[in-house]
Amino acid sequence: MSTLAQILGALAEHAELVELLLGAIEGGADKQSLEKALRAAMIQTSDAAMREELEKP
Amino acid sequence: MSIRNLTWQQVIVSLALLAAVVVAYKLFGELPAGVLLVISGVVNLLLGRDPPRPPNGGNGSGTGNGLYLLGGSILVLVHASTGCAAPQTRPQDDVELRDLAATLSKCRGEGRDAGTYAAYESCKVRELGR
Numbered sequence: 001m002s003t004l005a006q007i008l009g010a011l012a013e014h015a016e017l018v019e020l021l022l023g024a025i026e027g028g029a030d031k032q033s034l035e036k037a038l039r040a041a042m043i044q045t046s047d048a049a050m051r052e053e054l055e056k057p
Numbered sequence: 058m059s060i061r062n063l064t065w066q067q068v069i070v071s072l073a074l075l076a077a078v079v080v081a082y083k084l085f086g087e088l089p090a091g092v093l094l095v096i097s098g099v100v101n102l103l104l105g106r107d108p109p110r111p112p113n114g115g116n117g118s119g120t121g122n123g124l125y126l127l128g129g130s131i132l133v134l135v136h137a138s139t140g141c142a143a144p145q146t147r148p149q150d151d152v153e154l155r156d157l158a159a160t161l162s163k164c165r166g167e168g169r170d171a172g173t174y175a176a177y178e179s180c181k182v183r184e185l186g187r
Contacts, residue, residue, distance in 0.1 A: 039157060043181075046161040054174040 160184045
C-alpha cells in the first residue's frame with residue numbers, strides 16, 4: 001500500500017510531466033525514444049550542474 | 058453446486074479480488090508478492106467460512122464447493138498473470154534508468170572530490186563509455 005501511495009503521490013506532484021508524457025505518447029512517441037530522451041536529459045542536466053559548480057571562476 | 062449458492066457478500070469480495078489483481082497488474086506491470094499474499098489470505102478466509110445453512114436445518118454441505126471453484130479460478134488467474142502475461146522489459150528499463158542516475162551521482166561525487174569538471178567527465182566516460 002505504501003508503494004501505491006508513493007505512486008499516487010508522485011503522479012499528483014508531477015501531474016504536468018505525466019500530461020506531457022501522455023501527449024508525447026498520443027503524438028506517436030514510442031517507449032524506446034522516450035527512454036532515450038530521458039537518458040539524454042539526465043546526462044545533460046548533470047553536465048550543466050557540474051559545469052556550473054566546478055568551472056565557475 | 059453452482060455459483061448461485063454464494064452469498065452476495067462472497068460474490069462482491071470475489072469481484073473485488075479480481076479487480077485488485079487487474080489494478081495491481083496495471084500499476085506495477087506485475088503482481089507483487091504482497092498483493093498475492095493479501096489475495097490468498099482473503100480467498101482462504103472465504104473458503105474457511107462456515108457455509109450458510111439452509112432454513113430447514115440441513116448442514117448446507119456442498120456450499121463450499123462453489124467457493125473452491127471460484128477461489129481456484131482466482132488463483133489460476135493470478136498465477137497465469139504472473140507467469141505468462143507480465144511484461145519482461147519494464148522492470149529492467151526502470152533499473153537501467155536508476156543505474157544511470159546512480160552512476161551520474163557517483164561521477165559528480167568524484168568531480169567534487171577532485172574539484173575539476175575533467176574528473177567528472179573522465180568518470181562518466183569510464184562508467185558510461187561516453
